[in-house]
Amino acid sequence: MPDKPNPDRDLTAAVGAETDVARLGHSSPPPAHEQTADEDVDVVDWDRVAAMPEFGALLKAKAAFIVPASLFFVVYYFALPVLVGWFPELMEKRIGPVNLAYVFALSQFFMAWAVAFVYLRKAAKFDDQANAIIAQLGTPKGGQSK
Amino acid sequence: MNLILAAAASGAPVPSGFHFTPALGMFLGFVLVTLGITYWSARKSTGASNYFAAGRGITAWQNGLAVAGDYMSAASFLGIAGMIAFKGYDGFMYSVGWLVAYLTVLLVVAEPLRNAGKYTMADVLAYRLSPRPVRAMAALSTLTVSTFYMIAQMVGAGALVKLLLPGVGYEAAVAGVGVLMIVYVVFGGMLATTWVQIIKAILLMSGSLFLSVLVLKHFDYSFVKFFEAVGKVPVAGPDGVIVHKDFLKPGLIFGLEVTKGWGPVDLISLGLALVFGTAGLPHVLVRFYTVPDAKTARISVVWAMAIIGAFYIMTTFLGFGAATILTPANISVENMSAPLLAKALGGEIFFAFISAVAFATILAVVAGLTISASTSFAHDFYTNVLHHGTERAPGEEVRVARIAAFVVGAVAIFLAIKLQTINVAFLVGLAFAVAASANLPVIVLSLFWKRFNTDGAVWGLGVGLVGSIVLIILSPSVMDPSGKGLIHAAPWFPLKNPGIVSIPLGFLAAFIATLMSNDRRSETKFAELTVRANTGLGSEKATAH
Incomplete structure (x- = not known):
């Protein structure tokens, strides 16, 4: 797993990649393409x-x-x-x-x-x-x- | 709609013993190709957005074909052709609403849904409303619509395969269809389902086109000759004397005389269920999450409309062709009109091809229903209601969806075998009525009415769902004094299609419950939803190209 996940890189295709699941342990928000509408509220004003x-x-x-x-x-x-x-x-x-x-x-x-x-x-x-x-x-x- | 099922009850003579026929060969060919696709998809379908939404990488024309393949059931292909062959014009009029309904999808629902949602219609509702109650109700409604629709399809499939493949029994046919759809969905996910639907749409269109051309050839490619023949179709009267009827004359199904005055109202009620319900059908809506963006979703609807419209126009030739060339007296069961016409005009091999098309048609529709039901269960109910929106282990949501698909399929096989002798055609009408009375009102109000809140959504979904079911139970489809329905009694509600009452009921419940509640939290996020729905800002990206 990379240290700094690049939100624009698609990891979904890799089994067990961090993009594979929505959130593990609630520590960080999911990458952009895996967020539901109400998760990334602060992207745009x-x-x-x-x-x-x-x-x-x-x-x-x-x-x-x-x-x-x-x-x-x-x-x-x-x-x-x-x-x-x-x-x-x-x-x-x-x-x-x-x-x-x-x-x-x-x-x-x-x-x-x-x-x-x-x-x-x-x-x-x-x-x-x-x-x-x-x-x-x-x-x-x-x-x-x- | 009830034609396929009529076939189940009629018990057409089936020779015992198993023969290898061209039809069986084509069935097996289709099964092999689709299993190959499933194997290929299974290797690509890792990760939630690949499994549930085919990586959002489906192109506009592909999705258009897949929407058409998802939507046009065997009831359309064989049922409407049979209706026209036996009842003429009214069958054609019946088919019109199935296309016009896509304008609601195009103008109102497809783009906002793609922009603001993720995998299910509940994503859009949960967005500014309280997620858990709304998702629980939406999942219930989705599972109800999908299961009802699926049972009707499976019972039809069993009856149909029995007719087309003499030697294969009803149970074997239902189990075969059920196992195949489970395999497509559990292993291949949305990608395999999509390609099964695309192949089916191509087969259905080419089969119908070829058959239409053969019909026109029979009339020396002259529309005048064709319609002249339609104007005097020989039909056996009540006393067995052959009379010539004008099949372009309306009224044989929905006319005031044959329906004791309720026919036109029933047709309007059906039209309402189609126009409002198609845009609330879960298995149609999930298709718009498989494309990269709202613009592609929009273009894919137009592709679908081109294909679906062309298909229903061709049913004129299939249906009137069967009426004029074969004449109703020579068709054993209404549903067999198109396959028998193919046999008469194109021989045994073309009959086999049309039979395989019918089989592909059923499989593509039930696979679409299975994946939308399992997606809603895993994403809405399991992850977001039971587990508050968090997965406890990587890939859990997909795993739950796969198990759900297996269970849904097993339950559908079981129920379809149990309900073998019962006319379950009304379940298709019920699915559309629930989609129109429960799903569509809350989708529309959530997108366009700022004041709309959680209470309104829960009551709208609940009343729309229960109202439709109760009205269907009280209708002539279920309550029939002649003993054809489930209840032997005079119907309490005169219409077979409850939409004209249940749709206003759904809207009204959503409206009143909203105003009765002081909950105004949903208003704060209305601006955000509106911006998302109309600009695509922050929408789900494609993961595969």
């Missing part, structure tokens, strides 16, 4: 980050997409059992070789893929915002993975 205007902007931007997107997909999805269940005459209208009920059920798949695709593009921007916040903090110990 969380309240400072939470108070940053950039962080507030990130939360707002996320909510501005995720809340309406979630409402949209829930309404779109539950419209299917509602329309098919209580308005069968409407849904049995023919469209080409199939009927409206089939087209609407099939469209659910494309709706889900479309929402996922739009979210991927939005999330790339959220990542940039988060990275800008992390950059402002310098490089904290046990910081963002990768």
Whole structure:
């Protein structure tokens, strides 16, 4: 066992390495990647980050997409059992070789893929915002993975 | 869902004696390959984060395939194809929710969970709430969901192998599936489980794709011809006279007439359980700890959605294909629709391949359930509840998890053999209902509501869990006057799916218990959780690349 464990070196793969267990004898905190969220509370000044205007902007931007997107997909999805269940005459209208009920059920798949695709593009921007916040903090110990 | 199990009860004629068939050969081939992977994983799986989370080194596409492999059960593959083959449109409508539910996973749960947790969903809850009561309840809920789901899968597996491999008995099939899943999980950990799921997903997709193409070829690659045939499927009427039915017409399963008015409500209730429950299924959630970071988790969900969606769209061809080419009268059991279609269009070898796919499907799902149950027991209950978050010896948590996996597997084999003749399909619905009514409310409130506290989490989990179980017991799935359920009596609750009642109940209990308690300690760490969940600061790093 080395005298000064280097927290960035991964020892997990070695059997019986100190990173193999969370804590032995409570003497020292576990290495960064083995800590649970509440063990490494002092890594970052969380309240400072939470108070940053950039962080507030990130939360707002996320909510501005995720809340309406979630409402949209829930309404779109539950419209299917509602329309098919209580308005069968409407849904049995023919469209080409199939009927409206089939087209609407099939469209659910494309709706889900479309929402996922739009979210991927939005999330790339959220990542940039988060990275800008992390950059402002310098490089904290046990910081963002990768 | 209940189709696989119907097969168990129907007792299709099974010739005695053991024959070496192509199907058996392909089963054995799959078993050999996966055992090889387990051997390779066992050499790499040392250390907790390797054992529980595959070293957090799984890539986005790998995890996407593994999520799909973890999620798409034999009930999806054979059950939905059979539902469409016998009931047409309603079976297809039923399949839609299984994909749409992933939007909740993508938009709400996957990234915060990966950023703020370690191995289980309880890590996120324990973060700003009092760890021991919350973890104890979360472990209870996780074990309940996993065990129920597993029993349903194992009973289905026994029935299915009996049909696909004449000569192999129910007990032998259940024991075989159980022993294999124990071997994967105990020796290979998350890495072996992941690769079993990836291989299964690839097999399932290629098998379905090939079968879909064969169906289209039968109709000269013309959608018009295909849907024309779907419009007049010959079905035997009550008096034995063949009538032609339009299988695109809704209503055969969930219609107002066939369900005495409750069908659409039941379908909405199921939809709620899917949309809220998928994001609370422990065996799906643990998959997001196997990737290096939240961004990879997000991309892996989109991969999974692409695969799962494509699969359910293909069930149209499998199901309607069986309905039009074979016609329901020529299919012995609903569940056999896809394999028999494969036999009719692709011959004995393709039948063997599709059978092996079904077998792989079951194994991948039960292995995922076993590892999530044993992880929750070892990490949440043993280490963090019994031992206050400290291991007493190096590697203890992994050792406990391995023992737990063995015990969970043994119990599942035992129960599946005991419950052989009972229709346990409602257990899948119950697993989703518990995940939606107990797990999801507390995950969401813990992440987004500052005031949320320990009492709220314990009551939310408790009421969601008990409420779902009680409502299922009172439902037509268990209380059936015709004698098909466990209790011979008229149901007290009209719906088979309790979600529409139990989910609001879970949220309400969490909400009221929070406000009734003066505990405000959880608020001090809300800022920290929010920063972690949204930036990935301080998240668990990958240990293997």
